[in-house]
Amino acid sequence: MTKTYPNGLRALDEVSLTVERGSFVAVMGPSGSGKSTLMHCASGLDVPTSGRVVIGDTDISALSETRRTELRREQVGFVFQSYNLLPSLSIADNITLPLRLAGTAPDKDWLRTLVDRVGLADRLAHRPAELSGGQQQRAAIVRALIARPAVVFADEPTGALDLRSARDVLDLLREMVHGLGQTVVMVTHDAAAAAHADLALVMTDGRIVDTVTAPNADDLARRITKLETE
Incomplete structure (x- = not known):
């Protein structure tokens, strides 16, 4: 797929990518390399200028904005640097807000499984300000998973955390x-x-180069230092 903005900037240059189900993929690159644009197009937050984006069996690039919004709610989870709680x-x-906005009741067993795994079972009645940054990000991860999405997109999920919380x-x-x-x-x-992922994709100038x-x-x-100095 490609993504060209009205000013002529080509942020994505014929990028082709398949993400296997059940894999952890990191996208890296210097500032301006196109990695955020790739995430926005791949997740349905934006649409490519040309090419297709398929999540599951659905070509989301062919959908209306309203239907893309519905599909993101059903099939895509997001984790951001700023938690957004x-x-x-x-x-x-x-955690359950996305389901309630969609008019769906949470699966209580699934919710219990997730909060137990992230160590928040005794924090569910607390407000975000009563939790540490790491705990808030764990809550955001559970929120991203609560609808059992096909894929979770994480945008700099450790950028606001100390080293220990980031590692956790x-x-x-x-x-x-x-x-x-x-x-x-x-x-x-x-x-x-990125070293925690199964696969790392390195981008520069809107292309996957490694x-x-x-x-x-x-x-x-x-590798990144070399790209930045070339």
């Missing part, structure tokens, strides 16, 4: 992939974060 709601209500969140994402069969695509500038299986943080950092 509503301060006036309890953690339980924040990355370990949790890996557990969700390998323990629950979830598919995760993570955009990050951090080579150490694919690294079982990535190593030092090796990824060298």
Whole structure:
């Protein structure tokens, strides 16, 4: 797919990508490389100028904005750097908000499974401000998973966390992939974060220029540094 903006900037240049179900993929690259645009188009937040985006069996690039919104609610989970929890709601209500907006009741067994796995079972009545940053991000991960989406997109999910909390969140994402069969695509500038993934895609100038299986943080950092200095 390609994505060209009205000013002529080609943010994605004939990118072709297949993400296997139940895999953890990291997308890395220098600033302006196209990694965020790739996530926006792949998740249905934006549409490519040309090409197709398929989630499950649905070509989302052919859908109306209204239907794309519905599909994102049903099939796509999001985890952002800023958590995006509503301060006036309890953690339980924040987690189940996407389902309630869709008019769907939460699966109580699934909710219990998730909060037990992330260690928040005793925090559900708390407000976000009563939790640490790491706990808030764990709540955001549960919210992303509560509807059993086909794929979760994580945009710099550890950017606001200290090193220990960041490592815990990355370990949790890996557990969700390998323990629950979830598919995760993570955009990050951090080579150490990308090293938690099964596969790292390195981007520059709107293209995927390298694919690294079982990535190593030092090796990824060298690759990115080389791209930034070329």
